[in-house]
Amino acid sequence: MTQRVWTEVDDYISGLLIGADDALDNALAASDKAGLPQIAVSPTQGKLLHLIARVHGARKILEIGTLAGYSTIWLARALPRDGKLITLEYEPLHAEVATANIAAAGLADRVEVKVGAALDSLPAIAGEAPFDLFFIDADKVNNPRYVEWALDHSRPGSVIIVDNVVRSGQVVDATSTDPSVVGTRQLGSLLAKDPRVSATMVQTVGDKGYDGFALAVVEG
Ligand SMILES: C[S@@+](CC[C@H](N)C(=O)[O-])C[C@H]1O[C@@H](n2cnc3c(N)ncnc32)[C@H](O)[C@@H]1O
Ligand SMILES: [Mg+2]
Structure with a gap:
């Protein structure tokens, strides 16, 4: 199997089950126009x-790593009208593009974009806890700290999803000095050892290539 096949199959699935979607398609176009990286x-x-x-x-979601708000829109659309999603973004330009995309998607009433390094923003939103779902997709080196924070601000049954945990397969390399690989392996150890959580990691292929995500649920 090759990248061409993975992309063709993803295109087939998207065409079949997702189709054209003005808010999401426009969000990606705005992201490209502003020169943001294509890493949604x-x-x-x-x-x-x-x-x-x-x-x-x-009903309450925390996202770390907004970019142009593409995953934010997908997640916020799952919320009830009185639900809330807080998303943390380091780059002011990314946050600006995301804020416009979220408003254009009709979700400004449910979504708050906070600008700054996530580790600096987290203490200020602790009062919003517990969150029902966390989507962590920012600087991989800090993933262990983000998941620790999530565990401390969750409830039994809360879901934690961490994106990009395969690192092109480098996650198996215990000798790696790549900070993202080291952070991901530390995350894996944390998920394995912490009795508060039950987790798995799933490898994926598709139009983003070879990757994977971690899915965890907080124990009761
Ligand atoms: C992979 S992108 C997020 C993609 C987005 N979740 C999506 O799928 O549409 C990662 C984002 O995290 C942001 N980021 C990196 N380090 C960060 C930090 N320390 N705190 C908050 N955001 C950070 C980057 O600027 C970038 O916009
Ligand atoms: Mg990602």
Whole structure:
């Protein structure tokens, strides 16, 4: 199997089950126009996030790593009208593009974009806890700290999803000095050892290439 086949199959699935979507398509176009990197989740991954949030009945979501708000829109659409999503973004330009995209998607009443380094923003939103669902997709080196914070600000049954945990397969390399790989392996150890959580990691292929995500549920 090659990248060409993975992309063709993802295109087939997107065409079949997602289709054209003005808010999401315009969000990606605005992201490209502003020169933001093309590192959002794929449409099929975005819909997976949306479906998990719906199945879970999430009312309060924390996202770390907004970019242009593509995954934010998918997740926020799963919320009830009185639900809330807080998303943390380091780059002011990314936050500006995301804020416009979220407003254009009709979700400004449910979404708050906070600008700054996530570790600096987290203490200020502790009062919003517990969150029902966390989507962590920012600087991978800090993933262990983000998940620790999530565990401390969750409830039994809260869901934690961490994106990009496969690192092109480098996650198996215990000798790696790549900070993202080291952070991901520390995250894996934390998920394995912490009795507060039960987790798995799933490898994925698609139009984003070879990757994977971690899915965890907070124990009762
Ligand atoms: C992979 S992108 C997020 C993609 C987005 N979740 C989506 O799928 O549409 C990662 C984002 O995290 C942001 N970021 C990186 N380090 C951060 C930090 N320390 N705090 C908050 N955001 C950070 C980057 O600026 C970037 O916009
Ligand atoms: Mg990602």
